[in-house]
Amino acid sequence: MNRSVYITRLASFLPNEPVSNDEIESILGLINHQSSKAKPLILRNNQIKTRYYASDKQGNTTHTNTDLTTKAVEKLLDKDFTLEQIEVLSCGTTTPDQMLPAHAAMVHGVLGGIPVEINSATGACSAGIQALKFGYLSVLSGSAENAVCTGSERFSKWMLAKFFKEEAAKVAQLEGDGIIAFEKDFLRFMLSDGAGAALLESKPNPTGLSLKVEWVEQRSYAHELPACMYSGAVKDKEGKFIGWSDIDQEHWTAESVFSIKQDTKLLGEFIVKKGGELLKKIVDAKGVDVEKITYFLPHLSSQYFASRIEKELASLGMNIPGSKWFTNLSWVGNVGAASPYLMLEELFHSGRLKKGDTLLMMIPESARFNYAYVMLTVV
Structure with a gap:
């Protein structure tokens, strides 16, 4: 069967007004009534200027993750493509509103419409691309004519100071300062809320541009490397990973078990190296000349990694100069599984693309080092 898959529509939804660096702690709250000592360093390295929260300036919830996703999907719809035409709904997130039902089921429940096939990908940054690949394969195989x-992500609720209150009090008793570990503080100044959506179809747009999906490749290095970013678990002194269900309930809040934590040492050592290693294998196998791509869209958790990625790729014979890079991290923030969609949506609607342009997307995930690469051609 000779079929192709095209991204024909892209949409995004960012809640409320942009939040500046000075406003972060006024919304998320101060841990132990004091501003983070790590905040200036973290913001200087990540170079994020604004981000979005699914809450108002008083910290009151305005949107659930389901709401954010639904609003992005609704922006794909019009008289030419209606809710009742959706065949597959595939949703990826790190931060579902509940453990059960699955996130895609909740989104379908709010959207309404007709019975559809659903798929939920729950992981970290690459969950959005895992959702995209399910939709891509569904259309490519002929089992569906379209997939949304x-x-x-709705990270902000996981970052509220009140969830660290007991741990901060415990630390204050032991150390006298009440400052939580850097691995937990680090992410409070990087993560953002929002949603992106893409419509995949078996035919390109009759008018206007489409993005032909050439390939989607993903690989995990969990067989080699330990967990780097995690939630609902702790590591003991020996580095053993212990999930929440094996931890006594009274320790859940005392140790902020459900906060998102990042092992920054592990991150710095492997995230760039393994990503370059995989891309080299993929482009060699597919015969891709990376230096000839028109745009490179890397999902960055922090601008700190940009120069390191550029240097690593060049050392592997894959020179992609900064002039070809497109990222919106500085004004959108790190929106995890939504970030690839938000980058692609902004570039797609920027007026910069022309037929024949090639786009290479890179989505690294540090949770246990999973990587995704996507190649697109403008048609």
């Missing part, structure tokens, strides 16, 4: 794929 999404990536979304």
